[in-house]
Amino acid sequence: MFALTRRQFTLGLGAVAATPLLAACGGGGVTTRGHVVVVGAGMSGLAAARRLTDAGVPVTVVEARSRIGGRIWTDTSLGLPVDLGAAWIHGSQGNPLTGLAAQAGAHTVQTNFDDVVVLDGGRTVDPAAVEEVSWNWAGIIDEIEPMTFDAAPDASLADGLVWAGADLDDPLMQWMVAAAIGAEYAADPEELALRWFGHEGEFDGPDLILPGGYRQLIDHLARDLDIRLDAEVTRIAYDDAGVTVETAQEVLRADRVIVTVPLGVLKADVIVFDPPLPQAKRAAVERLGFGLLDKVVLRFDEPFWTEAYDIHSDMLGIAGGAQPVSDLVNGLRFTDVPLLVGLRGGANARAREADSDQRTVDEVLAALRAPDPVGVLVTRWAADSYARGSYSFLAVGSSPSDQQALAEPVSDRVAFAGEATHPEFFATVHGAYLSGLREADRILR
Structure with a gap:
C-alpha cells in the first residue's frame, strides 16, 4: 500500500532544487546591515531572525499572538504535548528540520501513513478490500500524471479523477480521496489545479513525529531573540530611506522588514502596505489557494481500539467521504497515553468549524463506537484571525x-517568507524554514 504517502509523486523538482537552499544553511560572517523587523514568530520568521541575529544583524520580531510558533502550536492541556497545527517532519533524509531537531534535543518517532486500518460503521473493513482500493488509487494517479503536463489552467484534479475513471460513489474510494487529498493538501479535488498536481518536491526517508512537540524546535530558534508579543501589525510603509512598521503597541523604524504572515492573512488584506504592493504580487495572493486542515484530539482512559478492533497500526481510517474525520492518528505509536488525533480537511473541515465541540466529539465517537473521552481539543484554524486557514496549495x-x-x-525593503513563498516545498514546515533562511541570506548578501 502506498496511497497515503506524503506526496503521491514528484515530477522533476526534488532534491536538485533543494541543494542551493541547503547549502545556504551554514553560518555567515558579521555584517553591518541595519535593523531588520521580522513580522511573525512562526517557523519562517524565527528562522530568518535566528540567521540574521547570528550574523550580527539587529533584529526585532513582532508577533500578533501571545505565543510564538504561529501555525505550530504545541498544547499541553491534556497532560502531554499535542501539536494542534504542524506535527510531522515530512521526509527525514536531507530535510534541514531533521538536523534542527537533533540540535534542539528533540526525540523523533517514525510514522507510516500506509499502516492503516479502516473502519466502516464501527466495523473493521477487510484488509484485502483496503489494499484493493489502494492499488486502484495508485492506478488512478498513474492515469492522472501524464494529464498534468498539458492540462488547461481551469482544469481541476476533480476533472482528472473523472477522466481516470475513479468510482467516487464507493465509500472506500471516498475515504481515499478524503485522506490522500483533503487531509493531505487541505483542499478538495475541485480546488486543486490539475496542471500542477504532484509537482511539489519531497525529501526521501520516513516521516517523523515529535513526541515532545514541534515547540521544541521553535524554542530552540527563538532563544535570546528580541520578540514582541501581542504586537499585531496594521501598517507597513516603505521608501528609499527604510521601513516603518506600525503595531498595536508601537511604531518601529528599520532598514528592512521580512513579512512572514500566512497567505490567509495576506488574502484578508488586514495589513496596509504604503505604497500598495505591486499588482503582480496582489494577483498572486488572490490566485493561490489557502487550505484548511483541522484536528479533533481525544484522550481516553483506555485504548479501546486495541481491544475492540485489535488495532495497533499508526492510522485509523473512517470509510466514506462525509465523515467527521477521514483518519485518526494512533497516539500510542508515539506516546504511552491513549490518544487519537482526528484529521479533516478541505470543505469538510470548513463546514464543520461552526459545530460545537460537543457535536464534533459525538460524531467522532459514533463513527468509532467509542466510549466517552476524558479530554478533548478541537481546532478551528479558519476562524483564527492570525492564520485564517492551515497552509497553501496551487489552486485552479x-x-x-x-x-x-x-x-x-x-x-529592496520589504521581503516575504513563509511556506506559501516556496515553489518547491510549500505547505510544509521545512518549506517555511528554508524560505526564512532564503530571505535572511538575501539581506546578508
Whole structure:
C-alpha cells in the first residue's frame, strides 16, 4: 500500500532544487546591515531572525499572538504535548528540520501513513478490500500524471479523477480521496489545479513525529531573540530611506522588514502596505489557494481500539467521504497515553468549524463506537484571525509563478517568507524554514 504517502509523486523538482537552499544553511560572517523587523514568530520568521541575529544583524520580531510558533502550536492541556497545527517532519533524509531537531534535543518517532486500518460503521473493513482500493488509487494517479503536463489552467484534479475513471460513489474510494487529498493538501479535488498536481518536491526517508512537540524546535530558534508579543501589525510603509512598521503597541523604524504572515492573512488584506504592493504580487495572493486542515484530539482512559478492533497500526481510517474525520492518528505509536488525533480537511473541515465541540466529539465517537473521552481539543484554524486557514496549495488558475511572485522582495525593503513563498516545498514546515533562511541570506548578501 502506498496511497497515503506524503506526496503521491514528484515530477522533476526534488532534491536538485533543494541543494542551493541547503547549502545556504551554514553560518555567515558579521555584517553591518541595519535593523531588520521580522513580522511573525512562526517557523519562517524565527528562522530568518535566528540567521540574521547570528550574523550580527539587529533584529526585532513582532508577533500578533501571545505565543510564538504561529501555525505550530504545541498544547499541553491534556497532560502531554499535542501539536494542534504542524506535527510531522515530512521526509527525514536531507530535510534541514531533521538536523534542527537533533540540535534542539528533540526525540523523533517514525510514522507510516500506509499502516492503516479502516473502519466502516464501527466495523473493521477487510484488509484485502483496503489494499484493493489502494492499488486502484495508485492506478488512478498513474492515469492522472501524464494529464498534468498539458492540462488547461481551469482544469481541476476533480476533472482528472473523472477522466481516470475513479468510482467516487464507493465509500472506500471516498475515504481515499478524503485522506490522500483533503487531509493531505487541505483542499478538495475541485480546488486543486490539475496542471500542477504532484509537482511539489519531497525529501526521501520516513516521516517523523515529535513526541515532545514541534515547540521544541521553535524554542530552540527563538532563544535570546528580541520578540514582541501581542504586537499585531496594521501598517507597513516603505521608501528609499527604510521601513516603518506600525503595531498595536508601537511604531518601529528599520532598514528592512521580512513579512512572514500566512497567505490567509495576506488574502484578508488586514495589513496596509504604503505604497500598495505591486499588482503582480496582489494577483498572486488572490490566485493561490489557502487550505484548511483541522484536528479533533481525544484522550481516553483506555485504548479501546486495541481491544475492540485489535488495532495497533499508526492510522485509523473512517470509510466514506462525509465523515467527521477521514483518519485518526494512533497516539500510542508515539506516546504511552491513549490518544487519537482526528484529521479533516478541505470543505469538510470548513463546514464543520461552526459545530460545537460537543457535536464534533459525538460524531467522532459514533463513527468509532467509542466510549466517552476524558479530554478533548478541537481546532478551528479558519476562524483564527492570525492564520485564517492551515497552509497553501496551487489552486485552479494559479501556478508556481505565483509562488515566485509572492516571494519577490519589494523595493529592496520589504521581503516575504513563509511556506506559501516556496515553489518547491510549500505547505510544509521545512518549506517555511528554508524560505526564512532564503530571505535572511538575501539581506546578508
